[in-house]
Amino acid sequence: MGAWGYLAFALAYTVLQPFGVPGTIFIVAAPLLWPWQTAFALSMIGTMSASVVGFSFARFVAKDWVSARIPARLRKYDTSLERTAFRTVVVLRLILWMPQALHSFFGVSKVGFWTHFWGSLVGYVPPLLLVSYLGAEMFDASGRIQPGAWPILAGLLVASLAIAALARAFERRQRPS
Structure with a gap:
């Protein structure tokens, strides 16, 4: 539970998530093990590390192989990425x-x-903070979702969509006429 536990959590998350283990397992488990502040810090470290590993693997190790396997539903964002990465x-x-x-x-x-x-860091903060803070209320010790969690999850979805809409509105205001 001390420093070795933190290191084991972050290392397991970093190595396993980019290659198939859902990160949600780690994010849900963290607030069941530690106070929410520690859970948030460890979830953020693990999530960012896993993102960097997944990004770097695709960019520097297996670009052609990965590129051929990207789902079409993500490919539609290519042009948006060029304009507003x-x-x-x-x-x-x-x-x-x-x-x-x-x-x-x-x-x-x-x-x-x-x-x-930096974009990933900003995008991860709201959901990880909410799950870390309310994780023990949303999930039981076995990781099953509690009935009272649905309003919290709906609030998270609404907040995410509101932040996305505000970002889009801000961008439109910044564009020269």
């Missing part, structure tokens, strides 16, 4: 969180590493 990364992270295909998509796209990194 940071906002698109933030919005997709807010709504979709951390699927492996999204790490890979960003890795084979024209998004720069630092744009991916």
